[in-house]
Amino acid sequence: MHYSVAKQPPSRRSLSAICLVSAMDLHTCYTSLATFFFFILAILTILKRSKSTRLTSKLPPGPWKLPLIGNLHNLIRSPPHHALRDLASKYGPLMHLQLGEVSAVIVSSAEVAREVMKTHDITFAARPPVLATKILFYESTDIGYSPYGEYWRQLKKICTLEVFSTKRVKSFRWIREEEVYNLVERIASSVGSPVNLTGLLFSLAFTITARSAFGKKCRSQDQFIPLAAEAMRPLSGFDISDIFPSLTWLHALSGTKLQLEKIHRQIDGILDTIINEHRTAGTDNLGEGDNTSLDLIDVLLKFEEHNTEDGFFLTTTNMKAVLLDMFTAGTETSATTVNWAMAEMIRRPKILEKAQAEVRQVFGGRGRVAEQDLPELKLMNSIIKETLRLRPPVPLILRECREGCKIGQFEIPEKTRVLVNLFSIGRDPKYWTEPETFDASRFLESTVDFKGSNLEYIPFGAGRKMCPGVAFGLAHIELQLATLLYHFDWRLPNGMKNEDLDMTESFGAILRRKNDLHLIPTTYHPSQ
Numbered sequence: 001m002h003y004s005v006a007k008q009p010p011s012r013r014s015l016s017a018i019c020l021v022s023a024m025d026l027h028t029c030y031t032s033l034a035t036f037f038f039f040i041l042a043i044l045t046i047l048k049r050s051k052s053t054r055l056t057s058k059l060p061p062g063p064w065k066l067p068l069i070g071n072l073h074n075l076i077r078s079p080p081h082h083a084l085r086d087l088a089s090k091y092g093p094l095m096h097l098q099l100g101e102v103s104a105v106i107v108s109s110a111e112v113a114r115e116v117m118k119t120h121d122i123t124f125a126a127r128p129p130v131l132a133t134k135i136l137f138y139e140s141t142d143i144g145y146s147p148y149g150e151y152w153r154q155l156k157k158i159c160t161l162e163v164f165s166t167k168r169v170k171s172f173r174w175i176r177e178e179e180v181y182n183l184v185e186r187i188a189s190s191v192g193s194p195v196n197l198t199g200l201l202f203s204l205a206f207t208i209t210a211r212s213a214f215g216k217k218c219r220s221q222d223q224f225i226p227l228a229a230e231a232m233r234p235l236s237g238f239d240i241s242d243i244f245p246s247l248t249w250l251h252a253l254s255g256t257k258l259q260l261e262k263i264h265r266q267i268d269g270i271l272d273t274i275i276n277e278h279r280t281a282g283t284d285n286l287g288e289g290d291n292t293s294l295d296l297i298d299v300l301l302k303f304e305e306h307n308t309e310d311g312f313f314l315t316t317t318n319m320k321a322v323l324l325d326m327f328t329a330g331t332e333t334s335a336t337t338v339n340w341a342m343a344e345m346i347r348r349p350k351i352l353e354k355a356q357a358e359v360r361q362v363f364g365g366r367g368r369v370a371e372q373d374l375p376e377l378k379l380m381n382s383i384i385k386e387t388l389r390l391r392p393p394v395p396l397i398l399r400e401c402r403e404g405c406k407i408g409q410f411e412i413p414e415k416t417r418v419l420v421n422l423f424s425i426g427r428d429p430k431y432w433t434e435p436e437t438f439d440a441s442r443f444l445e446s447t448v449d450f451k452g453s454n455l456e457y458i459p460f461g462a463g464r465k466m467c468p469g470v471a472f473g474l475a476h477i478e479l480q481l482a483t484l485l486y487h488f489d490w491r492l493p494n495g496m497k498n499e500d501l502d503m504t505e506s507f508g509a510i511l512r513r514k515n516d517l518h519l520i521p522t523t524y525h526p527s528q
């Protein structure tokens with residue numbers, strides 16, 4: 001039947017239809033050919049790169065690599081910091097992986113971390129430029145991602161000595177206390193019913209940072225906060241664009257680039273407005289005497305108008321990049337630490353009780369927690385350290401090798417991506433007894449601190465690229481945790497048993513809980 005119809009001469013209409021079909025076929029054919037061509041091109045590019053990597057014979061050991069994807073298949077079943085830890089138990093503390101196009105080494109012990117972050121500190125004092133930081137951070141001109149050199153050195157100096165200094169952190173004490181008190185009032189209004197503590201803590205961290213950075217002059221804060229939170233998501237370094245950096249057409253196809261550009265445009269507009277508002281409002285005391293009441297934009301503006309002694313000054317773009325660093329590096333890290341600490345204590349009611357007793361004894365009938373007495377909370381501070389050991393907010397520190405270098409018997413070629421696995425290091429049985437156990441009193445008698453000199457404990461990193469926001473972060477964490485312990489008793493909703501609380505981690509640049517922590521608060525009255 002089909003056959004006989006096909007044999008009939010085609011009518012004018014069916015002819016044009018055939019022409020259309022043929023044109024479409026031709027179009028489809030061209031598209032397929034083009035896709036095929038690009039596919040071959042992609043394979044050739046990747047094979048060329050992996051061949052050049054194979055030629056480097058003294059790379060550290062690592063699992064067998066598949067064509068094109070390398071070792072990506074080794075990372076799909078669990079969050080990367082877990083998967084990398086499991087692989088390191090087989091291949092050693094310095095291991096080589098091929099992540100798509102990217103040649104990477106994974107550091108999983110304090111000894112190798114010392115080599116990378118201390119002995120060869122300058123060689124590894126860089127981070128690979130990932131697509132998200134290029135777009136969001138003004139061509140990677142922030143502190144975290146700007147290339148190692150004079151610009152980064154000056155920026156870090158300004159931030160360490162002026163922007164994030166202990167004196168500056170103290171000057172924002174009234175903001176922290178006011179906002180934490182607002183949190184207490186919000187929780188108190190929900191006493192007896194579950195509150196989403198995770199949501200409250202993350203929003204508190206952004207609000208405190210925004211007020212410290214923008215002061216009172218800002219009207220665009222409410223628009224800015226959700227955008228800054230969104231900017232955090234693509235910073236893990238495991239985006240398709242970071243794994244296949246040369247396949248730029250793939251970045252466009254995946255939609256990530258467009259999405260990042262959209263967020264960037266919005267953030268940029270808001271930051272311009274806020275900085276201009278500061279310029280218009282002016283601060284008569286800029287650059288003079290005790291300027292502790294300045295907000296962070298005022299502080300940064302000092303370096304626009306008054307050069308440093310080395311003749312260095314900040315452009316508006318530089319300031320915007322630093323401000324973004326504060327939000328991306330400084331908010332979720334603190335909030336997630338408080339969140340994990342609360343979850344760990346809820347699972348162990350005796351520890352929760354002890355920590356509450358300590359806070360309530362130190363602050364007694366004063367009715368609220370005050371920052372100056374926080375160092376007296378020995379148990380709580382040990383709990384914070386233990387939380388940062390077991391759940392480091394930045395589980396994988398991203399670095400890049402600036403020039404070829406030898407670690408032990410292995411060669412690390414220039415541009416190799418380096419991932420320091422803090423999750424592995426913090427749980428290394430060589431340094432930690434019962435490493436998987438949350439031991440609240442582990443740090444009570446310990447002299448280990450956050451300065452990055454004990455490489456088995458580096459939640460804030462180590463060496464030149466170490467976190468400049470330690471004082472800022474700890475001030476947030478200590479005040480929030482003490483306040484939650486002082487004002488409220490806590491229990492799980494729906495009769496859930498403490499030991500059943502889910503502690504699953506999510507995947508991302510920041511190690512967060514997969515599920516939000518919902519708890520029922522009961523108000524504690526100091527007279528009790």
Ligand code: HEM
Nearest residue numbers: 143144329330333334394460461462465466467469472473
């Ligand atoms: C619990 C809180 C925090 C933790 C655990 C943390 C952790 C880290 C880690 C592990 C690094 C990488 C260090 C390295 O490469 O050796 C880092 C870098 C950085 N952090 Fe933090 N951070 C915290 C809070 C903050 C805060 C509050 C700020 C700012 C207000 C901040 C700003 C930065 C910046 C700008 C960098 C990049 C430094 C550079 O590359 O030179 N961090 N942080």
